[in-house]
Amino acid sequence: MEFALSHEQTLLGESVRSFLRDHCPIEAVRAQAATGTGCEEGLWRGLLDLGVQGLLVPERHGGTGLGLLEAAVVAQALGGAAAPVPFLCSVAMAPLALLRSGSAAQQDRWLPRIAGGEARIAMGFVGYVGGRGGAALSLDRDRLSGAAEAVLDAGAPTHFLVYLPDGRAAILGAGDAGVSVALRRTLDGTRPLAEVAFDGVEAEVLEAAADPRAAALQVLDAGRVVLAADTLGAAQAMLDRAVAWAKQRVQFGRVIGSFQGVKHMCADMATMLEPCHAFVWHAAYAQDTRSAEARLMACHAKAHLDEVGREVARMATEVHGGMGFTDLSGLHYWLKRIGFNRQVLGGPERCREEAAALQGWTA
Amino acid sequence: MEFALSHEQTLLGESVRSFLRDHCPIEAVRAQAATGTGCEEGLWRGLLDLGVQGLLVPERHGGTGLGLLEAAVVAQALGGAAAPVPFLCSVAMAPLALLRSGSAAQQDRWLPRIAGGEARIAMGFVGYVGGRGGAALSLDRDRLSGAAEAVLDAGAPTHFLVYLPDGRAAILGAGDAGVSVALRRTLDGTRPLAEVAFDGVEAEVLEAAADPRAAALQVLDAGRVVLAADTLGAAQAMLDRAVAWAKQRVQFGRVIGSFQGVKHMCADMATMLEPCHAFVWHAAYAQDTRSAEARLMACHAKAHLDEVGREVARMATEVHGGMGFTDLSGLHYWLKRIGFNRQVLGGPERCREEAAALQGWTA
């Protein structure tokens, strides 16, 4: 009974970090940002070798049956390398969607394909994080019509899984007739977003949950925790780089880290960011244990990391001086990843409003 | 045509500052904070010699007929010395109340007494800045009943002037039968607040304004600008002291102002505070010219100075190290004055809400 990563969890993080150190240099990120789909195939296969795709898939379905805490540990490592892989949906949220909302038969069918890396499932939530007018879905029996916006991990998916406002989810092939995908590059070049339209497409409907909307929210919350972990990793990478730079860069005859201005900026970043490690673990753990606080923690972890991430990204860039603003340093890939994470699955303002509603803090 | 104080306005500020330098040392503030009424009689008389009380009273009524900009200049000087005098109500808001809401006869009767310093009018607004349940007033013809809370400048008044929610105001003698005053010391010891109850007291009613509520709001806005100016003066005094201390205090073998930590704190304070001078002038000027922006500027000037004042007060104290926390340095008299100004006539949150409503920024 203790509040710390277990030996296995630490090793998991190490192994992913070590793999990424070797296989996800900044050049790979840069290349993806220029032309990629958000899924660098070499990385995807390498992670498969590490068993990452099966993380949340039960052992009987070919996975390792671990929890969101482990997923958060991996997400942090991926954020730390700005790694372009569709982890959020395909590895973290999709298996949870099947476990929460799918029938036994559906789980039998889909989970092994997820664990095996064959199914890469892009996901969208319609009616969950504030509508801006463009999205609306309807299911006529098993025929899906309408459109979903800001669909995630949609660069190279095999399938789409979209949640309807009532908590049902529909899953269908990415190439099915009647599916049209408008893929948009984003500020974070490594991760596109898609608008996907469905024209009466036959879909498999996940509707086994006792409380479908609650089940959908659990999946959304899990996604938020994963995004928080990703931002944590990215922000920590930026802070680490800022500190290293501050120890090495000389101006006015002194290493700049010896100036209080720079030193205090680094101290401020560390003071903001360091508690976030425990916070993200705690939020993930609350998901895994279905604690009464689980929703509150997910909303707050996402919102808090969104804010801290933004601050750290700006300050770490500033510590680098002009170098931080260039593509050369590559710092901005993390900055933009943090900016992307902030906006998807509900920005911090939305997450906090949900936290307020959960606690009855309303008029 | 220019955006700067005129020679006369500059001289006015100088003369008040110079008077206060001689007659309002920190010891006078300390003594008032311990036992005073919020009106140091010597200062009151001295200001009378300078013509301060007649600042907003037209010349034909024995005043100098100047504007709120001049009042703001004086308020800034008073804030800079943390001077315990009932300037806000008796000098700034009361004459405006008479000019905006009083009949010609009422102006003839009251304004000369204000300019002469004989009338010291404490004021309250009921139904203007958010009710917390305790206050309610009613007028039955000229009989005033009910209670007003947070009545300002109520330590040693000759009269009370209270605004009713409908924009009428009632003025009556402080010692009249049926008036009961519960005077409360406040955090800012130099300025008490009163709860005043009226039991069918005969009052003079000011009801000559064409739009009574709008007239009342103009008086309230003027008060807010004066408070903003007072906070500006207090915050500037704190910053000046912090900078002086930073130039003199030696630690680690160096004057502390040479450390970036301290230097940047001072720079941050100056960057926040310096634009506030022009802002307060502008807000006061907008009142004087009845500009279309006048209300918006008053709300924002109050709210903005409340925020900047708080930040500067905290940082200036911090620059002083332990000395800043002691009564010895006296810094906290300014800090508490700023804290007092923040809360009265509507805190910054309230002022901003009004600014939003003025612009139609509502659902």
Added chain:
Amino acid sequence: MDLNFSEKHRAFQAEVREFIRRHGPASPKTGGGRKRPDRKTLDWQRLLIEHGYAGRTIPREYGGYGAAPDVLEAAIIAEEFGRANVHPGIMNQGISMLVPTLLEVGTREQCERWVRPTIRGEIIWCQGYSEPEAGSDLASVRTRAVVEDGHFVVNGHKIWTSSAHYADMMFLLCRTEPDKPKHEGLSYLLLSMRTPGIEVRPLRTMTGRAEFNEVFFTDVRVPLDQIVMGRGHGWHVANITLKHERMGIGDAGKLTHRLQRLVELLRATKVDGVPLIAAAEFRSRLLRLQGEVLAWRAHNLRLLTDQARGEDPGLRRLIVKYGGTVLGHRLSALAVDALGAEGLTALSQGEDAQDDDAANWNNDYLYDIGLLIGGGTSNIQRNIIGERGLGLPREPRVPGTGGRGA
């Protein structure tokens, strides 16, 4: 990672709740800054120690409850007390700084003599560190002690000594080896404030209380065995003490508790009939603060685990004072804003009074400004975080001084 409430912990939580249900009404009010504990608080403290909710992991032989460190138990106590707004036990410099220092590097005799009455709140300690010319720059203290017939004889002048006017004892940093380099010439003495030759002059603070003092020493005699570690080790001991202070001041339990009080305040305060917790700006600020408090709460659990494992958490520990103090101040600032103009009249009735909630918030707000300064300004804290936590280089020395820091 395992925060599962085992059967044992579920039972423990029930036990804590039962304690609060039964005894909560006898709790002194919370908040309001430092004062000498009154009778009610002393009784409460003894009750807490008896039940293991204060002095929990301090050995029984020294007057504590003697429980094994258990991160979850500690968390349960903090959580439940905070949630119920019940007094979490006395927290003062003796308890948060001196006791852990003695347990770490004191002799058995020193522990036996001082730990018990200190954790009970019966002996109040003050900290004799800062001097007029050595505020942030602690290592340059000049108060000196020389050995004369079996005693240290102390002469000098301390300042910013909180609680000295009612303290029973002082832990004192003074110079005993004037010929050695700055940091190696110091010793850490324990002395009674009743010793002849001590004069305490109150320094009134902005809270209106005399929370600080100047202390003058004229030939003050301290028995030779009242030194912690040996001569010349004072800087080392003082840093151990400060390490524990940095743990203490930003304590996440306190933050959780304060947030809880703040939520209650915003629920209860209605303006034009609307509770402030539903008013746009207040709620937005509260939500931001709640997120931050949750982060520190989790961080604190992690630190407790580090502590239980005997690991030095390094950076994680170093950030606690700075981060926690700033956040604590922002919590009380929101409370002061919620209280509005009426709150301005909520004044402390004095050091020994049971103040109402509003007065306590005002005091917390002001006192927190002191905390931002006390124990080293925020700038010093950030130097420590940057240098010891992140390994950034110190300020270069300026010729002819020992200059660095600020």
Added chain:
Amino acid sequence: MDLNFSEKHRAFQAEVREFIRRHGPASPKTGGGRKRPDRKTLDWQRLLIEHGYAGRTIPREYGGYGAAPDVLEAAIIAEEFGRANVHPGIMNQGISMLVPTLLEVGTREQCERWVRPTIRGEIIWCQGYSEPEAGSDLASVRTRAVVEDGHFVVNGHKIWTSSAHYADMMFLLCRTEPDKPKHEGLSYLLLSMRTPGIEVRPLRTMTGRAEFNEVFFTDVRVPLDQIVMGRGHGWHVANITLKHERMGIGDAGKLTHRLQRLVELLRATKVDGVPLIAAAEFRSRLLRLQGEVLAWRAHNLRLLTDQARGEDPGLRRLIVKYGGTVLGHRLSALAVDALGAEGLTALSQGEDAQDDDAANWNNDYLYDIGLLIGGGTSNIQRNIIGERGLGLPREPRVPGTGGRGA
């Protein structure tokens, strides 16, 4: 203090409004960071100068409109253009930095030759200041120029040269007197970017554009008369330039304009049917920002008056860049938040494209991070404010270096 709209100014305001009514639809889009002005923008600029809405106070003989400085007129123009969200004219380093520098210390010939095409947007200047080892520490530039047969011959390497890849000219800080002390050995040259020996290598930035460059000089020949003031006065001239930059970057008109755009965005953006301007947190943030912008707007009027009077506003001027840049960034941050996930897909279509509003906000947000760094980091700005504005002492020199600052 007199901001009364006299008859003359009321008429002027009407004139500006009429101009905007008539020509506004032809305005290029606003926002989005720096690019080379396109045809549409050049035409717009000429139109503005013709009517006195750009280059207003620049003498007619140098291609300006030749109006006497009038603070209210300037304010009216900024206000009306901002309110209408109409392009306020080209703002680049030539216009905001070089032109006022030439007008202040250039020769008549230099003014005649370069001011007109610069303010028209036809000559684009870049700034040759920073070097790889002299970023914040500008006075230590090493790029050198020696005089050989009637020319300065330049060799060296500059970096962070914004716009160099499309600039026509450069103002260059280089070392001409290597034997003099650091600050006295510099000169300020003007040279064509077409001169043989110049190689520009784009440095792509986080905006995806190559807003910065490295520039390499190999025996680049600059006519002797293309120096501003004399040899060894480069540090002085560069500081004049930077003074004007500090005025420019935090420009309150830009802030007012940006606030206006932000208000429109928050009015127009609806989430679940509610405009964000009515959503608690967005509105709270917007209101805070509005208050700050109003303060800077008033401050700017004051500075314009200082300027009209020929007074040096000292501290008031020194805070503009730092304060304005931070505030500008916070404005664009709120816009980015309002755009939400959909805003992530709003990308600039390239340096010469007319981007949509959302893309411009994204670019502003990123570009502003660059502004926080460019022209000296915020730390340098705060040093300047503290030292020159408040008279605080410099960092002590470290032995063996010229060390100070950062």
